[in-house]
Amino acid sequence: AILVCSAADGPMPQTREHILLSRQVGVPKIVVFLNKCDMVDDEELLELVEMEVRELLDQYEFPGDDTPVVMGSALKAIEGEEQYVEKIVELVQAMDDYIPAPERDTEKPFILPIEDVFSISGRGTVVTGRIERGVINVGDEVEVVGIRPTQKTTVTGVEMFRKLLDRGEAGDNVGILVRGLKRDDVERGQVLCKPGSIKPHTKFEAEVYVLSKEEGGRHTPFFKGYRPQFYFRTTDITGAVGLPEGVEMVMPGDNVKMTITLINPIAMDEGLRFA
Template sequence: GFAGNTIPIVAGSALLALRALEEDTKANGKITITRGDNPWVDKIYTLMDKVDEFIPTPERDTDKSFLMAIEDVFSITGRGTVATGRVERGSVKVGETIELVGLGNTRTTTVTGLEMFQKTLDESVAGDNVGVLLRGVQKTDIERGMVIAKPGTITPHTKFESQVYVLKKEEGGRHTPFFCGYQPQFYVRTT
């Protein structure tokens, strides 16, 4: 599966590029190196050009209603409860009303804050890994496996019908048989 004849290889040294930038900063008080000034820095520019050229920008599903699976929950002293996860589709803004769906009754609340990589946001869109600060929600009220959604767009289900293929031992699957009364666990929208 490796297309060695078409994938570009860029030889360079990040260490030597970094040293050149550090020396430039010491000499000038800031970075003044631009393309063409240093061969090692130029290699980094070339590498990033090739990354931009050969790796497509992922499509973000922003046209649909907001949906985010909850991966973890934190309680922040003085602020409240934060649910984290990756926004699967749509967008959400601070001040918007959302629903907490799954594992019990659906609950409506308001987004009072959004944070991604220690930066406060006004809006989060599909593809973002974000922390959502929720008004009036206790940490014990929500857990991994629930979802946050635009009100009225999804409904929870406690039963479903499916076909399941169980991997054989040779395929990296089960080594023992299923016994009567076996209750499998399914994890959906979790990482």
């Protein structure tokens, strides 16, 4: 991830929230870009802001001392000032050098969480999203799972960055053309997957950590029957919380095992993360 922080203002409350969120969702490495350096004349002030950001990274278990920090100005780079254009190049180079290439999980069954659906005149329905795992080829049979009854279809085209492909694999952001489905038959929050590889569920058990107030979470406890929104992949859905026998309430900062009953089925398998 790239953490952008104003050199003129220093780390703000949202800077802390962005670092915390990066830790919670499993971002492995962060590169820092100190923006608006053209507005700061004092070299010592820049060094102070850099030190504050590194200390903040350390607080959330990122290696502050080892994290690359690039100082520049996005505005001046856009305006074409050479010294700031070079800083953008330096930022990209830092990303290449410091952030590891993600491992593509191509061995497991194909699954694509659907982000959007639209129709192309004369061609049919296209679903878009990032392939979470596996490989998809033109001609493969797939299922649309979750929220509604499961539907079968066939892939008739794969497109990425306006280029037609024969296949897509884990990590690719693609548009997939599907046969025999209308625009209204599919919606964001469903998944496209290998037939039989994943099932829809409305009830499941989960290990949950409840964020504290300081972490941007709840200020008050909740009780059995609490009905929040649960976020799965590309959708959110209401669910009712059931607590273990003998547990009456859950406090911010608690770890708890709970049973959740959703109002609509979601495609899920063991180990799926949610928020």
